[in-house]
Amino acid sequence: MNIAGIICEYNPIHRGHTHHIQETRRLLGEDTAVLCVMSGNFVQRGQAAIFEKHARAAAALRCGADLVVELPLPYALSSAERFAFGGVSTLNLLGCATHISFGSETGDLAPLHAVSECVDAPETLARMKAELKKGVSYPRARAHAVYSVLGEQAGVLMTPNNTLGIEYLRALKATQSSIAPVTIPRKGAQHDSAGAESASFIRKQFQAGSDPWPLIPDGAGDIYRAEIAQGRGPVFTEALEIAILSRLRMLQPAAFERLPDASEGLERRLMRAVALCPDIQSIARETKTKRYALSRIRRMILCAALGVTADLNRLPPPYVRVLAIGRCGREILSRARETAQVPVITKPASVRRLGGRALKLFELEAAATDLYTLAFDKKVRQGGREWTLSPIVDTE
């Protein structure tokens, strides 16, 4: 039995994701078990997830996943490179994944491999440095440098899923992973464009009060509807604005200096903006320079509010936390019990025994959830929720 790792956010899950899981099985064998590493209550674009992580994990089971584990906050709220490092490291640490499957616009590993090798070559790095000196953004400098070395193959860097795929390949190499990559051509639209296979579009439907349900796979829709009925979501970062501003305004300068991506004065720009601006949007706008994408600034803002510091995603995670167990989930877990290099956590309380880095990370997750739940209906926005949630089990 193959075990295919998928690094994901499912924010929310849509038919494009279902298609990706199905195609992965078609490629690797119908008995392939699907092991998802999914971001938690805050996602890579620097926003609160639309539904709580356990609900999103349960929805993933309904769409074909067998086991969902968490990509810890410090990796989820970081650059594509650290996001990929966190996801690939989690699969490495579990020790039982045979493959990693990711969607890409190209659908072809060859150009992604070529670019991923090229990106770290000394010649490319030198050209990048020259480009960066001109003041262009990091992704653009990289694209230019790779283009000047590889020519047209560099074109794969133009689209977001290819770019993330390249980071997975780099992370596999950097961690000397034995996991084999496969890529599935991404169906339909890009992240932010309108369309049925865009999580971003579906979130906008929710936010606008339009009907998002036709765009969501049925089983997943049931889960999300139940969440809404319970007063948990849909969550939008806007609902947390006062909660976030309240924290930002009490931070000491040292806290800004410890932020991920604190470099070249960006943290000082952020600190000044926090001191003056009336809302998150204007803080982000005031902090942004042409070198940095807005999502990076939004991530910094969330990291500041949640206490995520730069040091927290340098090493692989100290544990793997299980969010949801599906049909073949127990089989993956029993394999992992033999192969895992770090504790695999199902009951939150067990983290207390681990202490050290593991306990610190879990406490960070718990604190993040304590902020996240402030966006729930008052009757269900109790604190301490993270410590009460065991994995969702759905093995039908």
Next chain:
Amino acid sequence: MNIAGIICEYNPIHRGHTHHIQETRRLLGEDTAVLCVMSGNFVQRGQAAIFEKHARAAAALRCGADLVVELPLPYALSSAERFAFGGVSTLNLLGCATHISFGSETGDLAPLHAVSECVDAPETLARMKAELKKGVSYPRARAHAVYSVLGEQAGVLMTPNNTLGIEYLRALKATQSSIAPVTIPRKGAQHDSAGAESASFIRKQFQAGSDPWPLIPDGAGDIYRAEIAQGRGPVFTEALEIAILSRLRMLQPAAFERLPDASEGLERRLMRAVALCPDIQSIARETKTKRYALSRIRRMILCAALGVTADLNRLPPPYVRVLAIGRCGREILSRARETAQVPVITKPASVRRLGGRALKLFELEAAATDLYTLAFDKKVRQGGREWTLSPIVDTE
């Protein structure tokens, strides 16, 4: 010229307050200058003030005050004893107040003096200790002990303004102050009862959307109306609930231990309640024991959110900050320039030069205002407001 100090909150100011100022002048001479020491954006009952401190100070000028200075946050958010200590110390430090005038239900200094002497007598303290052992609240234990020594005179302890008056007398004695106390019989209702001379009643009118304006002196009403038109208030603690919860949920255990009134496990009860409860009301309810008044718990909650620690009200304030200058305000200030034992601050920026305890306290005030302003309309809820506000001058 006499200078009468009045320690106050004016939250908001009403005809009872105007009456108190007028009666003070009738008693001490019509040329008496009135110097108010007023709490800032958070008040002694553990709530956000209904209007910003500068607006409340400006309203006080319209009602007969000549100069309004700030009672710093760590004294405002504390017990009657520390509140009185902070207010009396501020008057002492200015060095130019000849009298302190306070309202009381009795209107007679004699029983207040008698009780204030009795409260600190060894015999009373011994009896109090015995009462406290029975598990009754501190005010009740004190009342019983004083009653057992003084008999019926202890009855003055039954009402809130008498009780506060006794604390002023104790603070005058404890600080060996040369300021002479006078008391004005309080007209009309007590703090929390319905009626035209109750700030609490007027706040409820605002909150219920009823018409509060007939209860507010005209000049003050103009100030408050202008504030509302600008999007600044009326502020209710409820509007800050998410902002406060957001901060409480990120506090480390050590922060709870440093809180004022952290004793007998109250701080641990609060910490547990914060971890579990969905709102401030339920946190307060869960934390409360029969020994402690709800306002004490509410103050602890605000202190936790604002970073006010127990050590901050032990010493007299390191500066006196001017909020508003009225008709004889400049004359009081020029006297104070000769008599003051600490810097008298008009421009916020000057605090930077003072450094040390003064700068720390001002930064605490600035941070508190940064939380407070989150209750303003979005367009005017910028951070950094505390550093931009010079005294209101209204010398007509």
